[in-house]
Each structure stands twice: as structure tokens, then as C-alpha cells.
Amino acid sequence: xxxxxxxxxxxxxxxxxxxxxxxxxxxxxxxxxxxxxxxxxxxxxxxxxxxxxxxxxxxxxxxxxxxxxxxxxxxxxxxxxxxxxxxxxxxxxxxxxxxxxxxxxxxxxxxxxxxxxxxxxxxxxxxxxxxxxxxxxxxxxxxxxxxxxxxxxxxxxxxxxxxxxxxxxxxxxxxxxxxxxxxxxxxxxxxxxxxxxxxxxxxxxxxxxxxxxxxxxxxxxxxxxxxxxxxxxxxxxxxxxxxxxxxxxxxxxxxxxxxxxxxxxxxxx
Numbered sequence: 090x091x092x093x094x095x096x097x098x099x100x101x102x103x104x105x106x107x108x109x110x111x112x113x114x115x116x117x118x119x120x121x122x123x124x125x126x127x128x129x130x131x132x133x134x135x136x137x138x139x140x141x142x143x144x145x146x147x148x149x150x151x152x153x154x155x156x157x158x159x160x161x162x163x164x165x166x167x168x169x170x171x172x173x174x175x176x177x178x179x180x181x182x183x184x185x186x187x188x189x190x191x192x193x194x195x196x197x198x199x200x201x202x203x204x205x206x207x208x209x210x211x212x213x214x215x216x217x218x219x220x221x222x223x224x225x226x227x228x229x230x231x232x233x234x235x236x237x238x239x240x241x242x243x244x245x246x247x248x249x250x251x252x253x254x255x256x257x258x259x260x261x262x263x264x265x266x267x268x269x270x271x272x273x274x275x276x277x278x279x280x281x282x283x284x285x286x287x288x289x290x291x292x293x294x295x296x297x298x299x300x301x302x303x304x305x306x307x308x309x310x311x312x313x314x315x316x317x318x319x320x321x322x323x324x325x326x327x328x329x330x331x332x333x334x335x336x337x338x339x340x341x342x343x344x345x346x347x348x349x350x351x352x353x354x355x356x357x358x
Contacts, residue, residue: 092148093173095166098157101148102141102170105130109137111357112179113206114171116140116187118340119281120246120270122147125184129342132350136357139179141170143187145281151274158284160291164194171201180357182206184342186281189213189290196296204303206356208349209315209339212293212322223288231279239278243270254311254338266343297325304329305356309337309344330356 093100103123113136115126123140124147130138142149144158144166152158167190171179181202183191188210195202214220234242246252247267255263283289304326306319310333323331334341334348342349 093170095169095173096162098144098152098166099150100141100166100170102139102174103127104140105138106134106136109133110135112137112139112176113353113357114139114141114176114179114181116143116181116183116191117146118185118187118209120146120243120273120278121184121187122269122272124269125343128346129350129353132346133354136354139174139176141167143190143281144285145277146273151277151280155280155283158280159289160190160193160285163190163285164197167194168198168201176201178203180204180206182208182353183210184208185210185339186285189287189293190285192293193290195300195302196293199300199302202302204305204356205300206305206307206353208307208341209309209312210306211287211315211318212297213290214287214292215294220288220292223286225288227282227286227288231282234275234279234282239271239273239275242278243267246270251312251314251339254309254344255340258344262343294325297322298327300326302328305352306331307341307349307352308333309339309341310335311338315339 091102093102115138117125123142126138126140144163181191188207192212195205214223308316308319319331323329332352334345337344
């Protein structure tokens with residue numbers, strides 16, 4: 090567990106299995122933190138797992154201005170962090186929001202990435218119309234979070250259809266996820282929605298064909314929306330593999346951690 094000063098922002102990083110033979114940098118989703126990857130690191134003792142608390146999340150400092158939450162700023166932060174960690178080449182793994190960030194990073198800094206693993210991720214939205222509509226929804230949600238607080242938001246967030254399959258998880262697992270969400274701060278979540286939400290990020294759909302690195306897309310069979318997105322991405326990527334995990338929803342690494350770890354391990358080796 091370490092803190093790094095990255096471009097004026099104190100950034101929280103967890104590093105497990107320091108002497109691992111492979112290196113995976115893992116980026117969490119919205120309302121998540123580096124803690125979400127602890128089970129993966131335990132399951133893969135020979136893999137060095139470096140998990141970062143992204144801007145607005147976990148124990149990373151919260152910026153004062155919404156511009157500092159943007160995709161461009163987040164990518165520059167990651168690049169600076171990887172320089173400070175002396176990482177030359179590694180596998181980049183991203184889940185959901187972290188997947189959008191991981192894909193954007195791989196497009197901007199392809200020389201650093203050995204291979205890319207995207208779990209339930211998208212390249213953003215295709216049209217300006219979709220982007221504007223999503224920005225309005227994210228702004229409304231951001232205002233709600235600032236007005237009503239994190240507890241009220243988490244109670245509603247847990248019950249959205251995207252996470253329906255998580256209701257079947259053991260109580261202890263559900264409680265861990267809830268604690269992680271409740272540990273966030275209003276300003277961080279609202280800033281994240283406004284600065285790096287799906288509506289405001291630049292679309293990467295027309296840049297997928299530029300990627301020369303191998304990409305693994307992982308989706309859960311119950312998450313129809315992201316299975317469809319993965320199929321559309323697969324058609325545009327050069328070196329790509331798409332795996333669907335049966336009877337899992339959006340957060341495969343939480344819903345079926347053993348299978349997720351096996352998939353990652355097999356892809357690395």
C-alpha cells in the first residue's frame with residue numbers, strides 16, 4: 090500500500106506479489122477501488138498485481154476542479170505513475186469504467202502495453218446525440234449524489250438492473266461490495282461522473298482498428314448489453330479474443346472470481 094504524488098495529486102496504489110513473474114496493472118470500475126482486485130492477486134501468487142485508485146475514488150486525493158477528472162488528465166496521471174514505478178511493459182486490465190480508461194490508455198500509449206484485458210467495457214458512445222443524452226443523465230445523478238449523499242446513492246445504485254445478478258452472491262461478498270461503495274466521497278463520485286463519464290469521454294470506436302496489441306474481451310452471459318458491445322468491438326479489433334462467462338453479470342471478477350482468475354492466468358501464460 091503506497092501513496093505517490095502524481096502531477097500534484099496524492100494517488101493511492103496497492104501492489105501485491107512484488108516478485109511476480111508477470112505484471113498486471115488493474116483499474117477498477119465506478120464506485121470501486123484498488124481493493125476489488127485483492128482476491129485476484131491472492132489467486133495468482135506468481136503475478137505482480139498493481140491496482141490504482143482512479144481519480145475521485147478510494148484513497149486517491151479528490152481534485153478541486155472538474156477538468157482534473159477528465160480522461161486526458163487520468164491518462165497523463167497513469168503514464169506519470171508508470172514512469173515512477175519504472176514499469177516498461179505490462180498487461181493492462183480494466184473493469185467497466187476502468188476498462189474505458191484502460192482502452193483509452195492503450196490507444197494513447199501502445200508501446201507500454203503487452204496485452205489488454207477488458208472486462209465489461211465499452212469504447213464510449215458512438216454519436217453526439219447519445220453522448221449529450223448520457224451527459225444530462227450523469228449530471229442529474231451527480232447533483233443527486235451531492236444533494237442526498239453517498240448512502241442514498243448506494244442504496245439506489247445497488248438495485249439497478251446492471252447489478253441484479255449480484256443479489257445472488259453470499260451476504261459477506263455483498264457486504265464487502267457495499268462497504269467499498271459507501272467508502273467513496275460525494276465530491277469524488279460526482280466529479281468522476283462529470284469529468285470521465287461515458288457521455289463526456291471521447292469515443293474510441295473509430296480508433297479500435299489502430300490497436301495492434303492483443304486484446305481479451307471478457308463479458309458475463311447475463312450482461313446482454315456488454316456482450317453485444319464486445320461482439321461489435323471484436324469486429325473492429327485486429328488481434329482479439331472474446332470470452333463469455335456463463336451465469337455471471339457485469340462484475341465477473343466479483344461474481345465468479347475463480348473462473349476470472351483462471352482466464353487471466355491462461356491469457357498471461
